[in-house]
Amino acid sequence: MRVLEKAPAKINLSLDVLRKRDDGFHEVKMIMTTIDLADRVELMELPFNEIRIVSHNRFVPDDQRNLAYQAAKLLKDRFQIKKGVSISITKTIPVAAGLAGGSSDAAATLRGLNRLWKLGLTSDELAELGTEIGSDVAFCVYGGTALATGRGEIIKHISPPPHCWVVLAKPTIGVSTADVYRNLRINSINHPDVDGMVDAIYNGDYTEICHLMGNVLESVTLHMYPEVANIKEQMKRFGADAVLMSGSGPTVFGLVQYESRLPRVYNGLRGFCDQVYAVRMLGERNILD
Numbered sequence: 001m002r003v004l005e006k007a008p009a010k011i012n013l014s015l016d017v018l019r020k021r022d023d024g025f026h027e028v029k030m031i032m033t034t035i036d037l038a039d040r041v042e043l044m045e046l047p048f049n050e051i052r053i054v055s056h057n058r059f060v061p062d063d064q065r066n067l068a069y070q071a072a073k074l075l076k077d078r079f080q081i082k083k084g085v086s087i088s089i090t091k092t093i094p095v096a097a098g099l100a101g102g103s104s105d106a107a108a109t110l111r112g113l114n115r116l117w118k119l120g121l122t123s124d125e126l127a128e129l130g131t132e133i134g135s136d137v138a139f140c141v142y143g144g145t146a147l148a149t150g151r152g153e154i155i156k157h158i159s160p161p162p163h164c165w166v167v168l169a170k171p172t173i174g175v176s177t178a179d180v181y182r183n184l185r186i187n188s189i190n191h192p193d194v195d196g197m198v199d200a201i202y203n204g205d206y207t208e209i210c211h212l213m214g215n216v217l218e219s220v221t222l223h224m225y226p227e228v229a230n231i232k233e234q235m236k237r238f239g240a241d242a243v244l245m246s247g248s249g250p251t252v253f254g255l256v257q258y259e260s261r262l263p264r265v266y267n268g269l270r271g272f273c274d275q276v277y278a279v280r281m282l283g284e285r286n287i288l289d
């Protein structure tokens, strides 16, 4: 039997860090939403008891370091599954980009194996398991739009943002999330208004959403990699309505309300950045059901 799952990327419309916790993680308060840029995860039963990763992307590990492998191993161990599976990952989401590509592949693997192995787990149970793999995995199990707190695993679903385009530009560098959190100066943070953003989304107020976009990790990554600041500037110059770095970066995204404005932003960025995408938001819940 064969199961296919879509694994979409996320962006953070707002990302605040409240404090460093005793377990080394940071307490966050952020708004995540799914976008229409997705990997494809294909799961196939194997006639022997092994987890096999197939990926033709040289930046993606094909062993136990792969988050999709870890998802399969977790389910096998927890539910004593003695079956093998081949996990084929077709990457579209850029790697180490701040778009939760690996987390979404892991979440897709959890959803897909739940079907393949007929485990009967709920989305909430899958999200709880996903938290053992990484902080972004719980959100990726559901997709949609959410306010995420704790270390990112406490998910409160909220209404989708109004329809608009998202232009993404990924500089050639890859960023380590752990490095970015480590270099964050907690005491000099300029906190974004995350609750205001929840209200703006609820009210479908596009202008206010643009106005309130903020990410406290930006200061760290922009300091480490000045080219990210340059891409932000260019995206603004080419006419995006609002521009922000996603997650720990280095991908920069810009919101564009009117399709007529899209070519100027997209083509402008293509001039000096290899990986540029123009996609829609997929903020509704149950897009992955």
Ligand SMILES: C[C@](O)(CO)[C@H](O)COP(=O)(O)OP(=O)(O)OC[C@H]1O[C@@H](n2ccc(N)nc2=O)[C@H](O)[C@@H]1O
Binding pocket: 012, 015, 024, 025, 026, 027, 028, 030, 098, 100, 103, 133, 134, 135, 136, 137, 150, 151, 152, 177, 178, 181, 247, 248
């Ligand atoms: C930046 C974001 O992508 C925003 O959505 C997430 O906060 C990061 O989520 P992630 O990549 O799934 O992160 P994890 O794999 O859980 O953690 C990677 C590393 O980032 C740091 N980390 C992560 C999440 C968090 N709330 N506090 C942290 O300090 C920790 O050093 C951790 O070792």
Ligand SMILES: Nc1ncnc2c1ncn2[C@@H]1O[C@H](COP(=O)(O)OP(=O)(O)OP(=O)(O)O)[C@@H](O)[C@H]1O
Binding pocket: 059, 060, 061, 065, 066, 067, 068, 089, 094, 095, 096, 097, 098, 099, 100, 101, 102, 103, 105, 106, 136, 174, 175, 177, 247, 248, 249
């Ligand atoms: N399925 C996977 N796809 C991509 N990278 C993976 C995968 N599994 C493990 N990795 C490893 O994880 C690292 C981070 O990749 P990923 O694309 O998940 O980062 P990210 O988008 O910054 O994640 P996040 O936004 O959750 O912090 C990569 O350098 C890679 O070695």
